[in-house]
Amino acid sequence: MLSVIVRRLLLGIPNVILISVLLFFAIFGALGSPAALMLGLDATPERIAELERQFGFDRPLHVQYLDWMWKALQGDFGRSYTTSQRVTDALLPRLMPSIELALLGMLVATTCSVFFSSITVGKRIVRPLVNVASLIGITVPNFMLGISLMYVFSVMLGILPTSGWAPWSAGIGQHLLHLILPVLTVAAYYFASFGLVYRAEYRATSRRLYIQVARAKGLSESQVSFRHILPNSILPVITQVGSSLGQLAAGSLVTETVFSIPGIGTLFTNALLSRDFPVFLAIGMITIVCVVIMNLLADLLYVVANPQIRLD
Amino acid sequence: MGNDVLIEVDDVSVTFPSRQGLIRAVRNVSFEIKRGEIVALVGESGSGKSTTGLAMMRLMPTAGISGAIRLVRKDGKPADLLKLNEAEVRGVRGNDVAMIFQEPMSSLDPVFTIGTQMCEAARVHQRISRREAYVASVKALDAVGLPDPEQVMLAFQHKLSGGMRQRVMIAMALASHPSLLIADEPTTALDVTIQAQIVDHLKMLQRQTGMAILFITHNLGLVAEIADRAIVMYAGEIVESGSVRELFRRPRMPYTAGLLNSLPRLGRKKDLGAPIEPIPGSLPSPLAMPDGCKFHPRCRHFTPGLCDSGPPTLETCEDAHQVRCARWRDLARAAS
Amino acid sequence: MRMPHPNVLIGLTIVSLVAACAIAAPWLAPYDPTTTSVLLFDTPSSKHWFGTDQLGRDVLSRVIHGARVSLMIGAGAAIVAGLIGVPIGLAGGYLGQTVDLVAMQFINLFIALPGLVLALIIIAMTGATMSNIIVVLGFVAWPGVARLVRGQAMSIRESVYVEAARAVGGGTFWIISRHIWPNVFRLVAVQLATVVAFSIFTSSSLSFLGLGVPPPTPDWGGMVRSGVDYLTVNPFMSLAPGGAVALTIFGFYMLGYREQ
Numbered sequence A: 001m002l003s004v005i006v007r008r009l010l011l012g013i014p015n016v017i018l019i020s021v022l023l024f025f026a027i028f029g030a031l032g033s034p035a036a037l038m039l040g041l042d043a044t045p046e047r048i049a050e051l052e053r054q055f056g057f058d059r060p061l062h063v064q065y066l067d068w069m070w071k072a073l074q075g076d077f078g079r080s081y082t083t084s085q086r087v088t089d090a091l092l093p094r095l096m097p098s099i100e101l102a103l104l105g106m107l108v109a110t111t112c113s114v115f116f117s118s119i120t121v122g123k124r125i126v127r128p129l130v131n132v133a134s135l136i137g138i139t140v141p142n143f144m145l146g147i148s149l150m151y152v153f154s155v156m157l158g159i160l161p162t163s164g165w166a167p168w169s170a171g172i173g174q175h176l177l178h179l180i181l182p183v184l185t186v187a188a189y190y191f192a193s194f195g196l197v198y199r200a201e202y203r204a205t206s207r208r209l210y211i212q213v214a215r216a217k218g219l220s221e222s223q224v225s226f227r228h229i230l231p232n233s234i235l236p237v238i239t240q241v242g243s244s245l246g247q248l249a250a251g252s253l254v255t256e257t258v259f260s261i262p263g264i265g266t267l268f269t270n271a272l273l274s275r276d277f278p279v280f281l282a283i284g285m286i287t288i289v290c291v292v293i294m295n296l297l298a299d300l301l302y303v304v305a306n307p308q309i310r311l312d
Numbered sequence B: 001m002g003n004d005v006l007i008e009v010d011d012v013s014v015t016f017p018s019r020q021g022l023i024r025a026v027r028n029v030s031f032e033i034k035r036g037e038i039v040a041l042v043g044e045s046g047s048g049k050s051t052t053g054l055a056m057m058r059l060m061p062t063a064g065i066s067g068a069i070r071l072v073r074k075d076g077k078p079a080d081l082l083k084l085n086e087a088e089v090r091g092v093r094g095n096d097v098a099m100i101f102q103e104p105m106s107s108l109d110p111v112f113t114i115g116t117q118m119c120e121a122a123r124v125h126q127r128i129s130r131r132e133a134y135v136a137s138v139k140a141l142d143a144v145g146l147p148d149p150e151q152v153m154l155a156f157q158h159k160l161s162g163g164m165r166q167r168v169m170i171a172m173a174l175a176s177h178p179s180l181l182i183a184d185e186p187t188t189a190l191d192v193t194i195q196a197q198i199v200d201h202l203k204m205l206q207r208q209t210g211m212a213i214l215f216i217t218h219n220l221g222l223v224a225e226i227a228d229r230a231i232v233m234y235a236g237e238i239v240e241s242g243s244v245r246e247l248f249r250r251p252r253m254p255y256t257a258g259l260l261n262s263l264p265r266l267g268r269k270k271d272l273g274a275p276i277e278p279i280p281g282s283l284p285s286p287l288a289m290p291d292g293c294k295f296h297p298r299c300r301h302f303t304p305g306l307c308d309s310g311p312p313t314l315e316t317c318e319d320a321h322q323v324r325c326a327r328w329r330d331l332a333r334a335a336s
Numbered sequence C: 001m002r003m004p005h006p007n008v009l010i011g012l013t014i015v016s017l018v019a020a021c022a023i024a025a026p027w028l029a030p031y032d033p034t035t036t037s038v039l040l041f042d043t044p045s046s047k048h049w050f051g052t053d054q055l056g057r058d059v060l061s062r063v064i065h066g067a068r069v070s071l072m073i074g075a076g077a078a079i080v081a082g083l084i085g086v087p088i089g090l091a092g093g094y095l096g097q098t099v100d101l102v103a104m105q106f107i108n109l110f111i112a113l114p115g116l117v118l119a120l121i122i123i124a125m126t127g128a129t130m131s132n133i134i135v136v137l138g139f140v141a142w143p144g145v146a147r148l149v150r151g152q153a154m155s156i157r158e159s160v161y162v163e164a165a166r167a168v169g170g171g172t173f174w175i176i177s178r179h180i181w182p183n184v185f186r187l188v189a190v191q192l193a194t195v196v197a198f199s200i201f202t203s204s205s206l207s208f209l210g211l212g213v214p215p216p217t218p219d220w221g222g223m224v225r226s227g228v229d230y231l232t233v234n235p236f237m238s239l240a241p242g243g244a245v246a247l248t249i250f251g252f253y254m255l256g257y258r259e260q
Helices: A002-029 A034-039 A045-055 A061-073 A087-118 A123-139 A142-156 A172-206 A209-216 A221-233 A235-250 A253-258 A264-273 A277-305 B049-056 B086-092 B114-125 B130-143 B149-154 B162-173 B192-209 B220-226 B244-249 B254-261 B328-335 C006-023 C059-095 C097-111 C115-126 C130-157 C160-168 C172-209 C220-228 C236-255
Strands: B005-018 B021-034 B038-042 B064-072 B078-080 B097-100 B180-184 B212-217 B229-234 B237-243 B315-318 B321-323
Touching (some): A002 A061, A087 A123, A087 A277, A123 A172, A123 C236, A209 A221, A235 A277, B038 B049, B049 B180, B114 B130, B192 B220, B237 B254, C059 C130, C059 C220, C130 C172
Parallel strands (some): B038 B229
Antiparallel strands (some): B315 B321
């Protein structure tokens, strides 16, 4: 089994490198001078050249890449063009909100989709509700969902706040209250996609003989569903969770914007709009690395959790 | 119900909805099993024998079942299984009536240990602690002949062979000391040598516990080994039933005779070299059942006008020996 | 021909409605979408069904006109995704071995990437024009299409009538175009509906974030963004275009529905 892990890890690293190279070259290579873009239309060639020298854009591309990569591995992502702050200093305080949002969103999505798809009591009511909720999650984009929720609960009913962030210092109650709508917004899509995967696997597992055997023992439908069908059907969901978490590494961009959450997502968007390369390059790279790592972990988890492979 | 009777299947029919209409997999089947009896339910694949077994456990939620299945429960009171609600049926499954299935390879949950599943079976119907369940399970595994039962308790199902898994299934089925064990082709998927061992263990367990067994099979050799009585099914109906000895010596229904003739037989010199005669043709499709006797298209003694008009009824020839054939009297006279 | 699933019919109805809005916008919309007026933030009335926005423009008309942008982007992205994904998928699935290995590596590489993030970066760098957005979104969607096509091509490759075609001496290209493609096409057409849905999903998110087609072109995502601040005044500024996005995505998703 160790060999499997090592093999997958080794395959993952060249992927990361390849993607980072592609990204870097795409941004700096294919798009002309960043300095010109930064300065705008009224830039003179002299100003452009001067800026290029200042930032080292006149060096050959691969040199720039290696230099950036070397510094990045040490945690130095350069300084923001707009605020001159060290990128790492700008990133760190914003990690917490994004991570919280991502983890809570995933948690809610996973538990709700699995639980409500496994329920046997009251299936006639629950199943249509689950289908409707899944449809909403898949077709309504985050921003629309977030705004609708905000409208209903904050504007019309006034029971929830419009901003998604209250610092921990304001008390855990307040903190969680503010997070309810953003977490729901993030969770909606994943509730739908996890549910789809889970229910497909659930249907396949239900046809297995050991489920019939469990019924023959005298177990209730509910016990059969949660004790035997669930554990055998949950693996594909876990894999999905892994890869989805990777995607949320850039923060849930849209949700953070809608609810004014000070996370990585809003930092990323602002950096994009103001052409702040070091910042969004750093975030982009980190996201990609996270995605590859999370996918890898999800794959490994699948291998490990399967008792048959584990003990070979 | 007679005083010795444990379960009485009374005029039970099982119907499935399908795109082409309703399929009657089991038609007006009636029989009874006494306490401690071993009854074999015999027939080809598709004869309705497995369906009958599943219906007795109420394990077919999509089918329509008519008739009555009267069971004397552990508290002595009879109950009609077909009239019980879900919760009551659960009280019967695994408790009064248990079942083991044909495929030991997929009968156990792959993510839990044997021990977990054994203890689960033990604690469904009995209020015992985990410790007590563990001890009882180890003893049960030992009773079915598994070496090193404590190791087996810790193992996952893929570490065990087919024969071992089926023994585990038997032990698990017996966890709550059922009055009736329904065994649906329990040895079909196993090696012949293992088959014999399993059958021996079943006989021994039956002697020890005094439970009744409904042994569903298509293998007449096994019927001879284990059963006291046999019920032969064809196309969803009972066509003959009686003691195993009677059936084997004097089969009254041509189908039964045909089944016995298609068995290879060792022993007497004149049997060596005798041709094995399989029954020609195959089971009719449930959507296109022949008129009259359902076996007549394949029957050597088919008489037009008699066998293909009205359906033959089940008649009693000798005591406890019933047959469904319009010509059984002439055939019996011709044979003697 | 068998009656298609009711879901597909629902999708077809919705998509036709949206397409009608896109094509016939100037005739369907009651007002010009760019005309300002002094009736700022008017709440829904008989004159303005969804009210007016912060510049006095009629929201309903802007929503109808917005269909154009969304459909163009959606359709464009689907075409790009198909143009890239189908050949790669066919090549990998049918030719197999080394070609397939390379194709699979490519596909796997790109399929795991977070589409929105990549799309954002590239569009931020290259500028948000219609064609850029279409190309980028098509580029994000092609691996999914390629994977589907590849799988289908592989299974058809093994089937009997391809064997027969090969025995008769059919060349690779001929076999692909005459035997494999027609079967793959049906699947791809359905998948492309999903690609359109996804592209509209992503492009409206992009314009919500400020990286979509620049104003004054009425664009649903951008409209939602500008309406956020005025939820208490005229919520339809956001809810109407947002609802249009959701409805359109729903329509295309239903169109691409396959019985499990």
